[in-house]
Amino acid sequence: MNAAPLLEFRAVEKRYSTAAGEVAALSGVDFSIQAGEFVTVTGPSGSGKSTLLNLATLLDRPSAGSLRFEGTDVGALHESGRSKLRKHSIGMVFQSYHLLPERTVLDNVLFRFRYMDTPPREARAAAEQALGLTGLKHMADRTARFLSGGEMQRVAIARAVAVPPRLLAADEPTGNLDAESAAQVMECLRALNQVGTAVLLVTHNEALISHGRRHLAFRHGRMLHDRALG
Amino acid sequence: MIAPWDKALWRDVLAGLKLRPGRTLLAAGAIALGACALTVLLAAVAGLQAHTLAITRVLGSHTFAVLGAAPGGVARERLQLGDVGLLSANLQGARVSAVRRDSVAVPGHELTLDMLSTDENLAAVRGWQLVDGRFLDAGDLAYAERNLVATQALARQWGWHVGQVVDVRDVPFKVVGIVDTPAAALEATALAPDIVVRDLSAFVPESVAPDWVGGNDKVAPWGVDAIYVRAGDDEALSKAQHTAAELLTPADGGVSHLSWVTPSTLAAGLDQLRHLVAAVAGGVSFLSLILGAITLISLMLANVQDRVAEIGLRRSFGAEPSDVALLFVAESLGLTLAAALAGALLAVVILQLGPRLPLPVQLDSWVFLGPLLMGATLGIVAAWWPARMAARIEPAQALRQT
Numbered sequence: 349m350n351a352a353p354l355l356e357f358r359a360v361e362k363r364y365s366t367a368a369g370e371v372a373a374l375s376g377v378d379f380s381i382q383a384g385e386f387v388t389v390t391g392p393s394g395s396g397k398s399t400l401l402n403l404a405t406l407l408d409r410p411s412a413g414s415l416r417f418e419g420t421d422v423g424a425l426h427e428s429g430r431s432k433l434r435k436h437s438i439g440m441v442f443q444s445y446h447l448l449p450e451r452t453v454l455d456n457v458l459f460r461f462r463y464m465d466t467p468p469r470e471a472r473a474a475a476e477q478a479l480g481l482t483g484l485k486h487m488a489d490r491t492a493r494f495l496s497g498g499e500m501q502r503v504a505i506a507r508a509v510a511v512p513p514r515l516l517a518a519d520e521p522t523g524n525l526d527a528e529s530a531a532q533v534m535e536c537l538r539a540l541n542q543v544g545t546a547v548l549l550v551t552h553n554e555a556l557i558s559h560g561r562r563h564l565a566f567r568h569g570r571m572l573h574d575r576a577l578g
Numbered sequence: 579m580i581a582p583w584d585k586a587l588w589r590d591v592l593a594g595l596k597l598r599p600g601r602t603l604l605a606a607g608a609i610a611l612g613a614c615a616l617t618v619l620l621a622a623v624a625g626l627q628a629h630t631l632a633i634t635r636v637l638g639s640h641t642f643a644v645l646g647a648a649p650g651g652v653a654r655e656r657l658q659l660g661d662v663g664l665l666s667a668n669l670q671g672a673r674v675s676a677v678r679r680d681s682v683a684v685p686g687h688e689l690t691l692d693m694l695s696t697d698e699n700l701a702a703v704r705g706w707q708l709v710d711g712r713f714l715d716a717g718d719l720a721y722a723e724r725n726l727v728a729t730q731a732l733a734r735q736w737g738w739h740v741g742q743v744v745d746v747r748d749v750p751f752k753v754v755g756i757v758d759t760p761a762a763a764l765e766a767t768a769l770a771p772d773i774v775v776r777d778l779s780a781f782v783p784e785s786v787a788p789d790w791v792g793g794n795d796k797v798a799p800w801g802v803d804a805i806y807v808r809a810g811d812d813e814a815l816s817k818a819q820h821t822a823a824e825l826l827t828p829a830d831g832g833v834s835h836l837s838w839v840t841p842s843t844l845a846a847g848l849d850q851l852r853h854l855v856a857a858v859a860g861g862v863s864f865l866s867l868i869l870g871a872i873t874l875i876s877l878m879l880a881n882v883q884d885r886v887a888e889i890g891l892r893r894s895f896g897a898e899p900s901d902v903a904l905l906f907v908a909e910s911l912g913l914t915l916a917a918a919l920a921g922a923l924l925a926v927v928i929l930q931l932g933p934r935l936p937l938p939v940q941l942d943s944w945v946f947l948g949p950l951l952m953g954a955t956l957g958i959v960a961a962w963w964p965a966r967m968a969a970r971i972e973p974a975q976a977l978r979q980t
Binding site: 405 | 586590593596887888890891892893894895896897898899901972973974977978979
C-alpha cells in the first residue's frame with residue numbers, strides 16, 4: 349500500500365512574469381490530499397485557486413517548493429511523465445465543459461481515451477458505464493451541442509471518470525448552471541467520491557463547501573485556512 | 579505518439595477540416611487546380627520526351643538528313659544525285675542514301691500514293707526492319723528493275739504481297755519486299771514532316787525514275803528531296819555533318835539554303851515546345867499552389883486559434899506537444915494529399931476524355947507521383963508554423979478559454 353498522500357504541496361510558490369514585473373499567484377502553500385478525500389477550495393477572483401488547480405492537475409509547474417503526486421516529485425518530472433499521470437490518474441471537469449459540440453455524447457466520453465491504448469470495445473464499455481454513473485446513458489447518441497448546460501456538465505464528468513481517476517479536479521463545475529442542474533452535478537461528484545475517487549473542487553460558491561469533508565480558503569495567493577468539516 | 583494508421587487521428591482530421599468548410603474548400607480547390615496543371619505539365623513533358631525518342635528513331639540513330647527543295651518550292655536549293663555521289667565518296671565510314679518523293683493520285687480514290695525513288699542503302703541508313711522479302715538491291719539499281727518495296731501499312735491496306743505484280747499509273751511493278759517504317763504516327767508533327775514516310779508509300783529504284791516520272795514535271799529526274807547520312811556514333815555523325823556542309827556549300831561561296839535535320843535539331847524543336855508547356859502549365863500550377871498554400875496556412879492558423887480550448891483538453895487527457903503538432907500536420911497533409919489526388923485524377927479525365935491537346939502526353943507513374951509529392955511537401959510546409967504554434971500552447975492557459 350502506498351503511504352504517501354495522493355497530492356502534496358510543500359511551500360509551493362507560483363510566480364508569473366508580467367510587463368509590470370513578477371507577480372506571485374501562490375505563495376507558501378502547504379497542504380496534502382489523501383486518496384478518497386473531498387476537498388473544496390474557495391476564494392475570491394485572483395486568490396490563486398485556478399493556479400492551484402493547474403498545479404494539482406499537473407498542467408503547470410510550481411516556481412518553487414515541492415509538489416508530489418503519490419510521492420513522485422511532479423514539479424521536476426519530464427513532460428511525458430506528467431502527460432502519463434494526467435492520462436491515467438487525473439480527471440478534470442471545467443466550468444465551460446469543453447465538450448466537442450459536433451460529436452455525440454458517447455464520442456465525447458470516448459475522447460477521454462484518445463491518447464490511450466485501450467482497445468475500442470473496452471473503451472466503449474467504460475464510456476457507457478461512466479454515462480450510466482452520471483445518468484446519461486440514454487443520451488449517448490445525442491449531439492453534444494443540443495444538450496442543456498447541466499447535461500453537458502454531466503457528460504464532462506462522465507468523460508473525466510471514464511478512465512477511473514485517483515484525483516478528480518473540478519473547476520467551478522456549477523458556475524454556469526441553474527440550481528437544479530448544479531445539484532445534479534454535485535450529486536454526481538459526491539457519488540464518485542463515495543466510490544473512492546478523491547475530489548478537489550474549486551469554486552467561489554460558498555454554498556458548495558458543505559459538500560466536501562475539508563475546506564481550503566485562499567486569498568491573495570495564500571492559504572487562509574485548511575479546515576476539516578463535520 | 580499517434581500512429582498514422584490511427585483511425586481516430588483521421589477522424590480528428592476530418593472534424594478539424596469541417597470547422598471552416600469555405601476556407602477548406604478554397605484551399606483544396608486551389609491545390610487541386612495546381613495539381614491538375616502540374617499533372618498536365620508532367621504528362622506533356624513525359625509525352626514530349628517519348629516523342630523526342632520516337633522522332634529520333636524515325637530519323638534513325640546517328641543519322642542526319644539534308645533536305646533539298648520542297649515540292650514546288652524555291653526557297654531551298656535543289657539536291658541532285660551528283661550530291662549523293664559526292665557525299666558517298668567523301669564521308670568515310672558513313673552510309674549515304676537519297677530519296678525523291680513523287681505523289682501519285684490513285685484512280686478511284688481521293689488518296690495519293692507516295693512513290694519514293696531511292697537506292698539500296700535507304701533501309702539500312704534509316705534503321706528500318708524488313709517484314710518480308712528484301713529491300714532494293716544494287717542489281718535493281720543497275721538494271722533499272724521495276725521492283726517495288728511497300729510499307730507494311732500499304733501492303734496491309736491494299737493487300738499487296740511479295741511476288742505480286744502491281745500497276746502504278748499503268749506501270750507494272752513487282753513487289754519484292756515489305757518494310758516497317760515507324761513514322762506514320764508522327765506525321766502530324768510539324769517538326770520534321772519531310773523525313774516522315776506516310777503509310778501509303780512505296781520505294782522504287784531511283785534508276786527507274788526517268789521512265790517512271792514520265793510526264794511529271796515536278797522535279798527533274800536527277801533531283802532528290804533528301805539525302806540521309808548514317809555514321810557509326812555521335813562523334814562520327816558530327817564530323818560527317820561538318821564535312822557534308824563543306825561539300826554542299828555552293829561553289830560560288832554563297833549562303834547554302836539547305837535544311838539540316840539532326841537528332842539535336844529535332845530535340846531542339848521539341849525543347850521549345852516543352853519550354854512553352856512548362857511556362858504555361860507551370861505558371862498556372864505555381865500560382866494555384868501559392869494561392870492554395872496561403873489559404874491553407876491561414877486556414878491552419880485559424881483552426882489553431884479556434885481550437886485553443888480543444889488543444890488544452892487534449893493536453894489534459896495526456897497528449898504531448900508532439901501529438902498536438904502532429905494533429906495539425908495530419909490535417910494539412912490530409913487536405914493537400916486529397917486535393918492533389920483529386921487534381922491529378924481530374925487531369926487524367928481531361929487528358930483522356932477532353933479535346934485532344936496539340937501535343938503528345940504520356941501518363942506514367944511519375945505523372946501521379948509528382949502532384950502527390952507536391953501535395954505532401956505543401957502540406958508539411960503549410961502546417962509547420964501553425965503546428966508549432968499549437969504545440970507551444972500552454973494547456974493551463976488554453977483551458978481558460980471558453
